[in-house]
Amino acid sequence: MGEETSPDTAAAKFSHRHQPELKDLLSVSDLECSLCIRMFFEPVTTPCGHTFCKECLERSLDHRPNCPLCKQSLREYLKAGKYNPTLLLMEIMAATFPAQLADRKRVHEAEMAELSNLSKNIPIFVCTMSFPGIPCPLHVFEPRYRLMMRRCQETGTKMFGMCMYENGKSFADYGCMLEIQRMEFLPDGRSLVDTIGRRRFRVLRRGHRDGYNTADIEYLEDEKVEGEELAELQRLHECTYQQAQQFCEHGDATLRQILLHRGPLPEKEEDIQATKDGPAWCWWLISILPLDPSDQLRLFATTSLRARLTQLKHILTGILQGREYGHHLADLSTRGRI
Ligand SMILES: [Zn+2]
Ligand SMILES: [Zn+2]
Incomplete structure (x- = not known):
């Protein structure tokens, strides 16, 4: 009797030949997330034992702090904010359906690229x-x-x-x-x-x-000017900035509150055409001035620094000549809530 016919080895070979492999026991649908009906991507398992893609679970929890399958409360899980990956499942997916897993990754990467x-x-x-x-x-x-x-x-x-x-x-x-x-x-x-x-x-x-x-x-990008036009723009800029300083120095209690909260008027910039949106102090001023939303939007939309400064100068002149404005200033300490 040679080694090849020894009963033990034959039995071992037989059982090895007929040992079903993991991938024969599983189908891709066993590895699908019940929320997106696609192969799991970065699977996480909840305390109630259900598994979902991390992103799918997070989206579900945005609406309700319960397991999407068994409805058990996941309030504490959400509070902890730790979504540990289900490593064994990830290994099983990699071992059984590597091609499908690679496809799933590519889909995710394409989605990320689109979202970027x-x-x-x-x-x-x-x-x-x-x-x-x-x-x-x-x-x-x-x-x-x-x-x-x-x-x-x-x-x-x-x-x-x-x-x-x-x-x-x-x-x-x-x-x-x-x-x-x-x-x-x-x-x-x-x-x-x-x-x-x-x-x-x-x-x-x-x-x-x-x-x-x-x-x-x-x-949007401010149009650039040069030569005499630029010299004129610089004069207008200088003059409007001085008015903005006066406005900040002589404001009432409401304005002082705003300055406390928002900080002082930003410094002038050396090159007024350096950025595509023009000097930062203009935006700071527009954000605190008592303007109608439509006026704000008009100042916002223009790509002419000259037009923006001219309009600001006009508004500041009106205010500095004593028009009341304090009660128009919004309560800027409130966070935009949505
Ligand atoms: Zn999913
Ligand atoms: Zn559950």
Whole structure:
């Protein structure tokens, strides 16, 4: 009897040959998330034992702090905010369906790339007027905006568009990109988001994605001038800045409150045409002046620094000549709530 016919070895070979492999026991549908009906991506398992893609579970928890399958409360789980990946499941997926897993990753990457585009289909937060260089603190509690903020973080852009509401349209034709600087998640899923205004844009086309507004946009850029025109612009700039200083120095109690909260008038910039949105102090001033939203929007939309300064000069002259304005100044300490 040779080794090959030894009963033990034969039995071992037999059983090895007929040992069903994991991938024969499983089908891809066993590895599907019940929320997106696709193969799990970054699966997490809740304390009640149910497994979902991390993103799918988070979106469900934006609406209700319960397990989407068994309805058990996940309030404490949400509060802890720790979504540890289900490693064994990830290993099983990699071992059994590597090709499908690679496809799933590619789909996710394509989605992330699409969400990272900052001119096509950008997320639009419809709330308030915001301005280049000016901080804009937000209190986020609507599920659609929780999703938007999370996506801005996950894609790494940390940017979204802010437009104010406009009657008859879903939002105004002009807006400002906001960059997330700090985000604090509250235990119940709401968040406090500190942002700062970046570039201005014009809306070309409106759209929707997963419950929030989106837009195709083009960025605005101040037209540059030179020669005698520039010299004249510099004189106008100098003169308007002096008026802005006077306005800040001679303000009433309301204005003093605002200055305390917002900080002083920003310094002049050496090159007034250095940035695409013009001097930062203009935006600071526009953000605190008692203006009608339509006037604010007009100042915002112009790409002529000369036009912006001329209008500001006109407004400041009116105020400095003694027109009452204090009661028009909004309470700027309030966070934009949405
Ligand atoms: Zn899913
Ligand atoms: Zn459950």
